[in-house]
Amino acid sequence: MISKVGQIMLYVNNQDEAVNFWTEKVGFRVISEENNGQGMRWIEIAPTTGAETSIILHNKELVAKMSPGMNLGTPSLMFFAENFNELHSELVNKNVKVGEIVNMGSSRVFNFADYEDNYFAVMEK
Template sequence: MINKVGQIMLYVNNQDEAVNFWTEKLGFHVISEENNGPMRWIEIAPTKGAETSIILHNKELIAKMSPGLNLGTPSLMFFAEDLDQLHGDLSNKNVKVGEIVNMPAGRVFNFADDEDNYFAVMEKK
């Protein structure tokens, strides 16, 4: 029986730029980097001990290896404790951010990476 989400695959056009975005602008950590011939994958996470991580894959290579695989961006919701501070920090780092909106479950805003993949952040205290 499944008991947790382990890894999320994120297919990107430029892995190095994606690593820079997630580490420099969002404060994620590189957990591991693997190379197997032309295949390269980079595991990132918000903290070193996080139970769930994101694997950055080369979209073009995966498309060639697995035609028909859905390479769309997963709809991810991250949690943060101080939404106002995070929103301001990302804005100051020239990250495309949406306005903070009130939802029934809490305050939330979206942001885009350098490839215009959109993600959301919800305030959880």
Template structure:
């Protein structure tokens, strides 16, 4: 039986720029940066996280598997330092949306360097 999400595949146009965004702006760690022939993948994650993001070259994946859905996954991150994180993202020049109250708490969206949007939910 499945008991955890291990990795999320994120298909990007520029792997190095995306790696810089996730590590330098969000503080994720690089867990792996591997190349096997023409295939390169970069694994990033918050320190100690059980789930990681794999940055794949979108054009290469499309060439290898034309039927693959290369759309951005809808990811929701959790934080217990919501206001601090929101301000930090703004100070780093990250595109952030307005803070919105939803039934499960406060949430805001942010965009990476390729304008893929993700969400952050306050978890206390």
């Protein structure tokens, strides 16, 4: 039986730019970085050390060559934040493309985009 989501694969055009965005703009940490010596490099990031789920940044072009036909689209990710207003303001102040805060039932949500215009959502928790 599956007990939890371990890693989410995010395929990006520029891994270094993606690492910079997630660490400098969103506040994630690099958990590990691997390179198989044959051009395959992956970087594991997470909001905190010890997080149950992490994101693995892969080179989209290389993965497409290795696995033709694989869906390399951006997954629809919803992050939870306890410091919702602070996070929204911080992203705006860091010049991240951020959407308006909207009410969704009993919760509030906003979205933001990375350098490649991949959109992600944040829900107040």
